[in-house]
Amino acid sequence: MRKSTAATAAVLPLLLAGGLLLVTGCQSEKNALASDKPELSVSGAYLPEPAMADMAAAYLTVTNDGGKADQLTKVTSPLSRDVTLHATEGSQMKHAAKLEVPAKGKLSLTRGGTHLMLGKLDHKPKKGEKAEFTLHFATSAPIRIQVPVEDMTFRPKD
Numbered sequence: 001m002r003k004s005t006a007a008t009a010a011v012l013p014l015l016l017a018g019g020l021l022l023v024t025g026c027q028s029e030k031n032a033l034a035s036d037k038p039e040l041s042v043s044g045a046y047l048p049e050p051a052m053a054d055m056a057a058a059y060l061t062v063t064n065d066g067g068k069a070d071q072l073t074k075v076t077s078p079l080s081r082d083v084t085l086h087a088t089e090g091s092q093m094k095h096a097a098k099l100e101v102p103a104k105g106k107l108s109l110t111r112g113g114t115h116l117m118l119g120k121l122d123h124k125p126k127k128g129e130k131a132e133f134t135l136h137f138a139t140s141a142p143i144r145i146q147v148p149v150e151d152m153t154f155r156p157k158d
Helices: 002-035
Strands: 040-048 055-064 070-076 080-089 092-096 099-101 105-109 115-121 130-137 143-150
Touching: 040 130, 055 130, 055 143, 070 080, 099 105
Parallel strands: 040 143
Antiparallel strands: 040 055, 055 105, 055 115, 070 099, 070 130, 080 092, 080 115, 130 143
């Protein structure tokens, strides 16, 4: 019996170490797979109270913590049937079919830069209201957000 117990005692640490390596290897593979896809979140969204009754702009940041890029392809909202993506190049605003959300990076929609344009508003939103938006991406699931309507002069703190 003593030889058997000694053999078990010698083999047991090796079995435990092998099992630990197997679990760690699976976890590393799982983490590698998780980072091979976009992991998107939205923050800092706001819509300044529009000066015009039929047109507005909205701003937000899409953060991608994943290891693969994605693209914002469309935004929808009950507030407007005409939400478009715009990029400002120089002093000119241009329609964009899609906007890149880089891996491990951010897509920032800001005043004077890339932004959302809303035309044909359902109603003129007032400060204190919230507008619903759904962001659609090339590969990730849509993200629905509630966007506060802020004062016309609102500037977020960075």
